[in-house]
Amino acid sequence: MTERILVTPADLLGDGVFETLHLRESGPWLLPEHLGRLARSAALLDLPPPPVVDVTAGAGRTGAMRIIYTRTLLHVGVSAIPEQVLRERRDGVRVLSAGLGVAAGHRPPWSLSAAKSLSYASNFAARRWAARHQADDVVWVSLEGYVLEAPTASVVWLSGDELCTVPPAEAGILDGITAAHLLSLAPSAGLRPVHRMVTLPELATADAIWLTSSLRGLAEVISLDGTERPRSPWTPRLLAMLGFTDSF
Amino acid sequence: MTERILVTPADLLGDGVFETLHLRESGPWLLPEHLGRLARSAALLDLPPPPVVDVTAGAGRTGAMRIIYTRTLLHVGVSAIPEQVLRERRDGVRVLSAGLGVAAGHRPPWSLSAAKSLSYASNFAARRWAARHQADDVVWVSLEGYVLEAPTASVVWLSGDELCTVPPAEAGILDGITAAHLLSLAPSAGLRPVHRMVTLPELATADAIWLTSSLRGLAEVISLDGTERPRSPWTPRLLAMLGFTDSF
Known part of the structure; x- marks a missing residue:
């Protein structure tokens, strides 16, 4: 009901x-x-x-x-929790990048890009676009070429011993709570938390990439713009660190 | 109630x-x-x-x-009809221009900029921003420097005998129904209907500028970025042509 x-x-x-x-x-x-x-x-x-x-x-x-x-x-x-969320947490996500047509450095003065507003039509539309292209999700890229975020998730990646995410204020994006929490736990796993801007080609060289959000926790990016990526041994470790279990 | x-x-x-x-x-x-x-x-x-x-x-x-x-x-x-709408139709609007941070020519493939979606938070935020700056409304300008639209209205202007508006498909904006109807009536007033892209400096040289929408009909721009503009004799003529009266 x-x-x-x-x-x-x-x-x-x-x-x-x-x-x-x-x-x-x-x-x-x-x-x-x-x-x-x-x-x-x-x-x-x-x-x-x-x-x-x-x-x-x-x-x-x-x-x-x-x-x-x-x-x-x-x-x-x-x-x-929708079945799709559990599946994406378990099996990972195929992701396409797409230009958002927006300059991260030229947001309008009334910009709500840092607010989790109820105006979510474009977020849903982006995910439907991904589905029409045999993918699960999108990462948005700014006109300057920087990776911003996903429609309903933050982008986190592992590069050597650096666990990285996009700096919300600099990128003009939502501050991801799961991403911030994960980075705060990074030292306990021997990783260094890093906030930095990243281009798409740089991101593609990461050892692992995840979309993080409250319900999915981590969804590993198993394919980026059609290029398959090996599963990372860090995914189950980080999920456990965040307290996620398979059942809910 | x-x-x-x-x-x-x-x-x-x-x-x-x-x-x-x-x-x-x-x-x-x-x-x-x-x-x-x-x-x-x-x-x-x-x-x-x-x-x-x-x-x-x-x-x-x-x-x-x-x-x-x-x-x-x-x-x-x-x-x-809100009192403010009637006032803006009668007295005109003070308008500020502002960069939208968006490239009209690089909308994402799932863009809803041509849809009248319920995701109106940014539209309201832009008008609140105008009010904080002693103005009534905003005209959005693309990264390329083109005037696009207002948060809840189309932009129409008079240049000689040309009654102009922004081409919706080229600008990636909502197709304004009042603007289209007004342009369709232009010949009966001896004016030529024109769709064309316009920069802000070009717009500022127009003989008259209006924001058009269903409830306001026409709201004449009486001030653009702080520069006062003389009232146009065309405003009451065009309002009458659209069938607006003072009472509702």
Whole structure:
């Protein structure tokens, strides 16, 4: 049974913010970080600071928790994790790169590119485009040639002992919570966390590439622009470090 | 009393399309054109063709009619025209130009820039940015230096006897229904309809500039980037040609 919410017509214009969390037996994963980003996103949209979010809807459940906040609404919902998400975490993703037509260094002054806004039509469209081209996902490349992010994930890569991701402020992208958390754990695995801009040809030489997000955790890039990539022994190690199990 | 709609959480992610129509005593203005664009927008989002839209909600009423169409929902609502819209139609708008950070010639293959999608957060953000800078609205300029459109309007200008607007396909922008209708009427006013790309300095030399949209009709640009512009005698003539009166 699909959940229903009572909204105003204005709530349907994408003019709000949201967060998706991995709901674990221990509770919503990285809850303070997600609430922090919800507040930062809200500020970028000139929304009032979010009220206290009641997460008891998730008590005793596992799956996905979504927090939606608009000018008239705060909604917390819980659902099962889509089968596709579990499959991508387990089997990896075939990824195509595509120019976003956007200059990372010339965002407009009102840019919401660093906010997780509800205006997600282009994100879905990019993933549908990938599916039409026998791929699972896209990495967006700026007009300057820099890898930015994926429609619903951050890009993380391993280069020697460096575990890298794109610097959100410099790239004008969403600050990925899973990516930041993973990099904070890197030293415990003998890796050095690095934030740096990367071009697509540089990325292609990485020892491993992942898309990171709250529900997928890590989805290893097993093919980039049609070139197959060997599976990395780091994928199960890093997934375990993030506390992911196969079952949810 | 604000209208309420029952939706699914997925309906709140901006992944649908909409139209706003001027509801007149004679019925919804330019209804076939708006329904046509709704269908074109839906196709760009890979939505099924919209079902027949029942517009009886607008029978005998004037104001604004909004049609919203998502993967699970078709909603038709009627509301009063906001006071700000009537004011902008009557008094004109102070406009700032701003770079959109986007190359008109390098849209991504899944681009929705030609669709009237529900993902309107950036459109609202651009207008809030204008308001913070003592202006009413923004015209977006591409990285190549071409004027594109306004967040909720098309740009139309008069240069001698040429009534001009930006070619939607070439610019990768929404095809403005009011602008197209106005240009179709131009010959009856002794003007020649022209579609062409324009740079900001060229636009600034126009005899008159307007933002056109369904509810505002024409809003004359009375100030562009801080430079005052004389009122054009064409504004009341063109408004009358479009059938706008002061009262709604």
